[in-house]
Amino acid sequence: MSRGRKNRRQPQHHWQDNLRRLLSPGTFVQRHAQVALDSLGRLYRNWIPTVMTAAVIAIALAMPCGLYLLLGNLERLSGSWEGQASMSIFLKQDITDTRAQALLAQVEEWPEIESVQLITPSQALEEFGRQSGFADVLGVLEENPLPYVLIVLPAGEYIDPVAAGTLRDRFSGLPETELAQLDLQWVQRLAAILDIAHRVILIISVLLALAVMLVVGNTIRLEIQNRREEILVTKLIGATNGFVRRPFLYGGIWYGVLGALIAWGVVEAGFWLLSEPVSRLAGLYRSDFSLETLPVQLLGILLAGGTLLGLLGSWLAVGRHLDAIEPS
Amino acid sequence: MIRFTHVSKRYPGGFEALSNINFHMEKGAMAFLTGHSGAGKSTLLKLVALIEYATRGQVILDGENVTGISKRRIPYIRRKIGFIFQEHHLLFDRTVFDNVALPLIIAGYRHQDIGRRVRAALDKLGLLSKERLYPVTLSGGEQQRVGIARAVVNKPMLLLADEPTGNLDPDLSREIMSLFSLFNDVGVSVLIASHDIPLIETLEYPVLSLDQGRLAHDVSGAA
Numbered sequence: 001m002s003r004g005r006k007n008r009r010q011p012q013h014h015w016q017d018n019l020r021r022l023l024s025p026g027t028f029v030q031r032h033a034q035v036a037l038d039s040l041g042r043l044y045r046n047w048i049p050t051v052m053t054a055a056v057i058a059i060a061l062a063m064p065c066g067l068y069l070l071l072g073n074l075e076r077l078s079g080s081w082e083g084q085a086s087m088s089i090f091l092k093q094d095i096t097d098t099r100a101q102a103l104l105a106q107v108e109e110w111p112e113i114e115s116v117q118l119i120t121p122s123q124a125l126e127e128f129g130r131q132s133g134f135a136d137v138l139g140v141l142e143e144n145p146l147p148y149v150l151i152v153l154p155a156g157e158y159i160d161p162v163a164a165g166t167l168r169d170r171f172s173g174l175p176e177t178e179l180a181q182l183d184l185q186w187v188q189r190l191a192a193i194l195d196i197a198h199r200v201i202l203i204i205s206v207l208l209a210l211a212v213m214l215v216v217g218n219t220i221r222l223e224i225q226n227r228r229e230e231i232l233v234t235k236l237i238g239a240t241n242g243f244v245r246r247p248f249l250y251g252g253i254w255y256g257v258l259g260a261l262i263a264w265g266v267v268e269a270g271f272w273l274l275s276e277p278v279s280r281l282a283g284l285y286r287s288d289f290s291l292e293t294l295p296v297q298l299l300g301i302l303l304a305g306g307t308l309l310g311l312l313g314s315w316l317a318v319g320r321h322l323d324a325i326e327p328s
Numbered sequence: 329m330i331r332f333t334h335v336s337k338r339y340p341g342g343f344e345a346l347s348n349i350n351f352h353m354e355k356g357a358m359a360f361l362t363g364h365s366g367a368g369k370s371t372l373l374k375l376v377a378l379i380e381y382a383t384r385g386q387v388i389l390d391g392e393n394v395t396g397i398s399k400r401r402i403p404y405i406r407r408k409i410g411f412i413f414q415e416h417h418l419l420f421d422r423t424v425f426d427n428v429a430l431p432l433i434i435a436g437y438r439h440q441d442i443g444r445r446v447r448a449a450l451d452k453l454g455l456l457s458k459e460r461l462y463p464v465t466l467s468g469g470e471q472q473r474v475g476i477a478r479a480v481v482n483k484p485m486l487l488l489a490d491e492p493t494g495n496l497d498p499d500l501s502r503e504i505m506s507l508f509s510l511f512n513d514v515g516v517s518v519l520i521a522s523h524d525i526p527l528i529e530t531l532e533y534p535v536l537s538l539d540q541g542r543l544a545h546d547v548s549g550a551a
Contacts, residue, residue, distance in 0.1 A: 027436055027437075027438055030438070030439060031433070031436060034433075229417070229419070230419050232417075233417045233419060233430075234430065234434060235403075236377070236379075236406065236411055236417075237406065237407075237411065237430060237431045237434060237478070237479075237482075238403045238404070238405075238406035238407035238409075238431065238434055238435065238482075239403060239434045240400075240403040240434075241403075243403075243434055326379075327377075327379045328374075328379060328380075
């Protein structure tokens with residue numbers, strides 16, 4: 001027993017030895033790469049269940065991703081309308097052509113204004129006649145009842161509701177103005193609706209992310225049960241919990257990555273299927289609008305999200321089930 | 329190497345598998361552990377392997393008191409021990425090479441070292457030609473030797489064997505036992521649980537004999 005005290009130091013030495021071996025960069029990278037490849041190989045050998053699980057994950061990832069892209073397209077579309085959100089300034093009936101032209105020249109100098117267009121009563125009447133089909137009836141009128149109108153397009157920073165309101169008040173204050181009317185309201189309503197859609201997609205995303213974690217967690221749980229014997233043996237010959245955990249965590253990561261890649265394919269395919277009818281519809285509106293598909297950043301987010309969710313899901317399963325397997 | 333001081337093990341429910349066990353096995357010694365089934369052989373090995381814990385007394389392994397050891401420390405102590413089981417516990421979805429390499433991978437050896445050490449261990453056990461085979465294609469004796477190769481590849485300080493010859497015929501059993509002697513000759517401590525009394529008696533090693541949880545022979549002189 002006299003050796004007892006001397007030997008007590010040995011475990012520490014052993015521990016430092018292990019640490020040095022683990023942290024030597026070559027070994028560290030090598031063993032992680034090895035475990036990652038082993039996990040991938042295991043998934044590949046059972047590729048049918050792997051693909052099925054990955055497909056479930058892919059659907060759960062593709063849903064919010066696709067919805068988000070659709071919403072982005074919708075916003076782009078409404079954004080292009082927002083540029084056209086204009087203000088109509090109706091001038092008083094008694095305003096003469098010279099005064100209207102003078103006002104136009106004056107207003108064009110305002111910094112708040114992107115562009116301004118003067119519509120004369122005769123132009124307005126003609127357009128109204130053309131659009132309404134009442135041209136013949138209108139010909140009966142002895143006198144043109146329509147006033148001069150300024151169509152004002154606010155500069156970019158004056159499109160938001162408050163600034164646009166101030167600009168309208170400025171027009172209202174002009175002695176020539178009968179009525180200044182903001183045409184922005186419907187754009188604002190659309191923006192509010194899109195905000196709600198954003199929120200809905202956020203909720204769906206969170207729920208589906210949870211679903212991905214549960215799917216991965218459950219798959220890994222089954223995997224742990226299938227490899228129970230192996231876990232027991234490795235623990236018995238000195239595997240740390242970290243060592244036992246690692247292949248399962250990598251497995252979860254691979255499920256996430258595979259799911260994200262398939263989800264990308266699903267989204268691309270979905271948009272490809274939509275692109276033709278959408279451009280036909282756009283054509284009917286004389287627009288050259290076309291759907292924008294997955295940008296590279298979103299693909300990156302998709303991959304990172306899949307990886308993270310896979311890792312979290314497997315972490316849940318591993319934490320709950322691995323400690324319970326101890327040799328006895 | 330192993331020191332038990334007043335060790336008792338009582339399982340939940342009140343069954344006392346070991347009562348007041350005292351023994352000391354020196355570093356580099358080799359000993360047999362015998363007794364009827366149910367006498368406590370497996371329990372004693374499990375206490376050494378840190379699978380079970382003593383309810384009373386002290387277990388000291390390689391100078392370290394492991395009686396109330398923390399769970400995080402257990403893997404590192406187990407790496408000093410090579411285990412050989414009756415059911416050999418090989419992984420059937422891996423080749424012989426991969427099975428034997430497992431302790432080295434766990435301990436974080438470099439790739440090149442693993443190959444060298446695994447082949448050295450397989451060579452010592454006459455299995456070098458089988459490294460690419462799967463355990464299921466091997467005979468019982470060969471599987472047991474793969475299990476031994478896995479136990480010794482890490483150059484452990486202590487070999488624990490639980491009925492290593494339980495499923496083997498007498499010739500193979502003798503061969504396996506002589507392998508253990510060879511490892512003992514190079515300084516590895518060896519503790520073998522076995523009820524193969526006739527075989528044990530032909531070998532000149534101390535015997536710890538358990539009877540209903542008590543050590544029947546005083547073996548202090550032998551160990």
